[in-house]
Amino acid sequence: MPNPPPRPGRQARAAAPSEPGGAAASIAAVAALAGVSTATVSRVLNQSKPVNAETRGRVEAAVAQLGYRANPFARSLISGASQLILVVVPDMANPFFAEIVQGIESVMRRHGYNIVLSVASGNGPLDPVYDRLTDGVISLAHAHSQRSGADGTARRDVPWVACSEFMTGADMPYVSIDHAQAAMDAVQYLLNRGHRRIALITAEEDYAWAQQRRLGYETALQRAGLPVLPAYVRVARGTDYGDGSDVAGGLLTLPEPPTAVFAVADTLAIGAIKAFRRAGRRVPDDIAVVGFDNVPLAQVFEPGLTTIAQPMRELGAASAELLLAQLTGEQPPSRVLPHALVVRDSG
Incomplete structure (x- = not known):
């Protein structure tokens, strides 16, 4: 007995696999439903070439009906652009870096880009997958390793911007503050308060900003x-709260302990205050403490932390703007943003 003829509309029904629980619709299904070629669908979706209004309307209606979603990775192979930006940070646990990333993301999302985070500890390599897929890089990592890979070879020739951490004289545009001047302002504040025995808690100086802040301390x-x-100079292993506590206690054992401490990061300063409290010292009555960054915890910590305020979100936003300019073929100049001394209760 011959098979019955297909019911009207059955074939069109099968071409719409995007219903709940079904498979994702293909670009071919969108083209078939709209009565156009797949190339025309691609032109509408990517806005790469003009398409007349009537045809565009049919394609958009088919996309909506089928629930079609483009594969961004497949599209990037065709267009050469992924709409992804790689953001390299040394440590996502540090609130300073988290604030900068929020500033980057706020600008990039408005321009249709998503960000991918890569945590590069020390001189470790970037994620090789994302390093190849992204359209550009914003790096907060060590200045001397920003352009080279794990094997020392140069990275891809894509737009790069350094944020906060930068190398003087490099061809990479950067956004930062004047770290040395900011440190001088912090130490001068303590000098103006009458302190003469001022200690420094710094970080490993493979970071350029740590070198510059130490220079500011010494110059003041x-x-x-x-x-x-x-x-009076103590070098912490890192910039975590515990690292500040570890090195601060030794300052109190000196024959003439310091009456004030300048720490190159708020996290180190807060760790130092905790160590001083455990030793029975009052802050700021027995020993004053000034930090650097103005992370959110600095305001709510007791005592409120006197610190140098970096415009963290503005640093991130400005870095994103520089990268966007490079992506359009411009060569934007580097930017140095203002800092400020925020006086609270610790110093």
Whole structure:
């Protein structure tokens, strides 16, 4: 017995596999429903070439009916652009970097880009997958490793922007503050308060910003006619709260302990305050503490932390703007943003 002829509309029904629970619709299904070629569908979706209004309307209606969603990775192979930006951070647990990333994302999303985070500890390599797929890079990692891979070879020739951490004289545009001047302002504040025994808690100086902040500390003391005493300079293993606690206690064992401490990061400063409290010292009565960054915790921590405020979200937003300019073929100049001293209760 011959098979019955197909019912009217049965074939069209099978071409719409995007119903709940079904498979994703294909670009071919969109083209068939709209009565156009797949190339025309691609032109409408990517806005790569003009399409007349009537045809565009049919394609858009078919996309809506089928629930079609383009594969961004397949589209990137055709267009050469992924709409993804790689953001390299040394440590996502540090609130300073998290604030900058929010600034980057706020600008990039408005321009149709998504960001991908890669945590590059020390001189470790970037994620090789995302390094190949992204359209550009914003790096907060070590300045000397920003352009080279794990094997020391140059990375892809894509737009790069350095944020906060940068190398003087490099061809990479950057957004930062004047770290040395900011540190001088912090130490000068302590000098103006009458302190003469001022210690420094710094980080490993493979970071350029740590070098510059130490330079600012030393310059402020020298201008005041005070020596830079090695015993008053303590280098933490990292920038976590515990790293600040670990090195702060030793300052109290000196024959003449400091009356004030400048820490190159708020996280180190807060860790130092906790160590001083455990040792029975009152902040700021027995020892004053000034930090650097103005992370959100600095305001709510007790005592409120006197600190140098970096415009963290503005740093991220400005970095995104520089990268967007590069993506359009411009060569934007680097930018140095203003900092401010925020006086609270710790110093």
